[in-house]
Amino acid sequence: MLFINIIFNTRSDDVFVSKQKLSDNVWLYITKYDEGNATVANIYRFYLDKDNGKTDVIEALKKRMPFLETNTSAVVTASAYGNTVNIKVTGKVYNFTNSDLFYADGIAIIPVINIIANGTRG
Numbered sequence: 001m002l003f004i005n006i007i008f009n010t011r012s013d014d015v016f017v018s019k020q021k022l023s024d025n026v027w028l029y030i031t032k033y034d035e036g037n038a039t040v041a042n043i044y045r046f047y048l049d050k051d052n053g054k055t056d057v058i059e060a061l062k063k064r065m066p067f068l069e070t071n072t073s074a075v076v077t078a079s080a081y082g083n084t085v086n087i088k089v090t091g092k093v094y095n096f097t098n099s100d101l102f103y104a105d106g107i108a109i110i111p112v113i114n115i116i117a118n119g120t121r122g
Contacts, residue, residue: 014045016057017073022080025109027051029061030073043094044073048085048111050104064102067113069095083111090118 014031022028026048033043045066052060070076072091079086098113 022078022085023082025104026080026111028078041071044070048100049102067097067100083109085111085113088116091120093117
């Protein structure tokens with residue numbers, strides 16, 4: 001169990017997957033850990049943050065905690081209205097929190113996160 005916990009909490013080997021604007025102040029970032037082997041699945045981490053422009057996204061996200069960790073990014077849809085974020089995921093959810101906090105231009109942004117999670121077999 002300790003090994004699995006170490007894998008899930010280690011983000012240094014993550015690679016940037018995508019960035020999506022959800023609202024004026026909220027952007028969704030996705031990273032992937034794919035250094036596992038046959039017994040360790042890919043782990044996708046989802047972050048909410050401001051627009052980080054052309055900076056090194058991975059370095060910026062190392063200071064943040066993901067609000068969602070899953071085994072897929074292909075079947076995730078996200079939308080937002082203001083600071084309310086709606087996520088729909090099909091697959092395994094390893095970790096989730098329904099709130100977040102980040103700063104944009106010195107203003108605290110505290111999105112509320114709603115999730116619909118549909119499981120799969122396998």
